[in-house]
Amino acid sequence: MNTLVGKVAFVTGAASGIGLGIAEALAQAGVKVMMADIDGEALAREVARLSATNADVAGVRADVSLKAELQRAADATMERFGKVHILINNAGVGGGGDYGDWNDAGWEWVIGVNLMSVVWGIEIFGPLMEAGGKAGGEGGHIVSTASMAGLVAAVAPGYNATKYGVVALSEGLRPKLAAKGIGVSVLCPGFIRTRIMESARAVPERLAGKVALPDASALPSEFAAMAAQAIQNGIDPLYVGELVVEGIEGDWPYIFTDNQFESGVDLRFAAIKAGFDKIRGRTPRY
């Protein structure tokens, strides 16, 4: 998508951190933005702040782990802007924990927010983008926020499972949607300066008290301390937003924010390759 000016975007998790950085960078590029978030107060504050810069933005409160709320947010977007070209599936929570911390409510929460909202976002917004594309030849683009934790699994396998899912969905849909004029990118950030370690604040009411504590306390303490420090001193979310704008314009399959975990990806691929080496030369029995 080479011209972003005048296009319409829908961004989830837009009241804080990376989603807010993306909404702001899109608005600066001349895109009209519908910002969605479960935190109505923060959302109202950020919509007002961006509106004061003359950005054409609006907000809709939605818990994206509920398909009906995502549908209502899509309806509100169409009502406000008439069409939609860019979908940013960004909302996510640091949950899922490690073996020993699991319970069903925790899985419902982390899979709902991190993975099902991406599935439903594409299911709901895909046809709207296709319709706009066909009518006006305007095309579309989907960016879903995974993580480097979607390419390398370490200490939070629950979170990793959802983020690997977002990478798989994006890689799998890219060729299919290219044929329909819709680009697909997966954003894999490293450590970004956001409130992800305070994800407990976003536990939906229906799961309150049932979700095993999601953030720092669910991680091995050494890693939690390192991650908390790295996030506190992390990359500026608006810089990530600017990279996303560039990624949409250039139709990048992967949008990375830095090279910190590149060697981890190399190690994973080497381990996979070593698995093939174990059976190289053997003839399978059919």
Ligand code: NAI
């Ligand atoms: P954040 O906590 O600052 O922002 C997340 C936003 O999503 C918040 O405004 C929150 O209210 C909203 N949200 C949470 N649950 C929601 C729900 N059910 N419905 C609607 N909105 C909901 O965290 P951050 O870091 O900006 O997270 C954004 C994405 O970036 C997530 O998908 C996260 O997994 C991913 N990520 C973050 C990294 C980091 O270092 N901060 C690194 C890699 C990926």
